[in-house]
Structure formats: C-alpha cells, structure tokens
Amino acid sequence: MIAHMAGAAGTYYADEMGWPWLTPVGVLAAVLVFVGTIRVVRDGSRTAARAGVAVDRARAKGVEPTRYCGACREASAP
Template sequence: MTEARTGEQGRRGDLMSGLASPSAHTGLSWMHVAEGVLLAVTAASAGKYFADDRGLPWLTPVGAVAAVLILVATIAIVRGEAREARRMRSRAAEVAALTAEARYCQTCRGVFHPSGIAWSGLATPEQFRRHIWTAAGYGDLLDPGGRT
C-alpha cells in the first residue's frame, strides 16, 4: 500500500479514460447537421415526388412541413449537445484537481485518494466515477439504476 501511495506504480494509466466522459458524442455536431439536412431534403423531395406521381398535390406541403420540423429538431439536438459540452469544459479544471491524486489499487480493485481530502476510504471504479461526475456538476447524467 505504501508503494501505491508514493509511487507511480499505484496510478493506473487508464483511470482517467475509465471515467468516460458523460457525452461520448461531443464534437459530432456536424454529423447531426448533415443527417438532419439529408433527412429534411429527403422528406421534401418525397412529398414533391409522390404529389406528382400519385396526383395528390397536398403531399407537397406535407413534405415541406416535415422538412421544417426535421430541421427544427436537428437544431435543438445540436444546441443541446453544445450546451452539455460547454458545461463539461467549464468544470474540467475541478475534475482534474479531484482526480490528480487518485490511485488505483490492483489488489483491492478500488480507487483511493492518499490524502483523503477528496474522499476517504476505498471506492470502486463505479463509485469513483459517480463521485467525480457529481462533484463536476454532471451527476444528473448518470444512470439512476447505479450503473454509469
């Protein structure tokens, strides 16, 4: 245990990556915009095509309305993702400070904080993740069933 407290042997290299960012899709907003535009164009085109093909002119405005609704939903999704990404970035320094001294004990299969300031005792990696996410302000994104 002394070696784990003082040496880098106790620090697990993938401990930080094991925290798993709450939003694994952050940074893919352009992909959502492309998908939304493609779906909107498809809806508008389908409305026009079937209006001409089947002689039902009311399908053209239906396709246009569907396209507008798809674009509005796409904008809402992208804005929500950007809001979550800003929230995560704003608390990154606090998360780094909380996790800087964390150590993983292979024998105990748990995470501890040598100084005991952030938390005392041994925590499972899941409990550690829950503690860090809650302290960082995005604990509401955790699964209420106990799994993170």
C-alpha cells in the same frame, strides 16, 4: 440531406398520386427534421461546454487534477 429528401418525397408523391396536399406535408416534414437536427446539435455542444466549465472550476479550487472524457462525458482523476 434528410430534410431535403423529405421535401422532395412529398413533392414526388404529390405528383405521382395526384394528391396536392402531400407537397406541404413534405415541406413541413423537411422543416421539422432540419429544426430537430439543429436543436440536437446545439444541446450536445451546450452540455459539453457545461461539463468543461465544471472541470475548470474544480481545477481553480485546487482540487486534484482531472481529465474530461468527451465520449463518456465524465471527469476523472488521471
């Protein structure tokens, strides 16, 4: 939604002020916001997956049972 608004704002102000170069700038801003959002979401899910794997490995080795808190991103004993 934010990416769409950035592109639309570039187009609107390009027409309003008579600066045609604002349209590509708005589109570029929209693409950067969209790509940045995708990267943040993917990085967060990768980090959570790695933490979950660490907890599973500890359990497999016979270490005392642990719980994983997704909000804290920590594993702790119950």
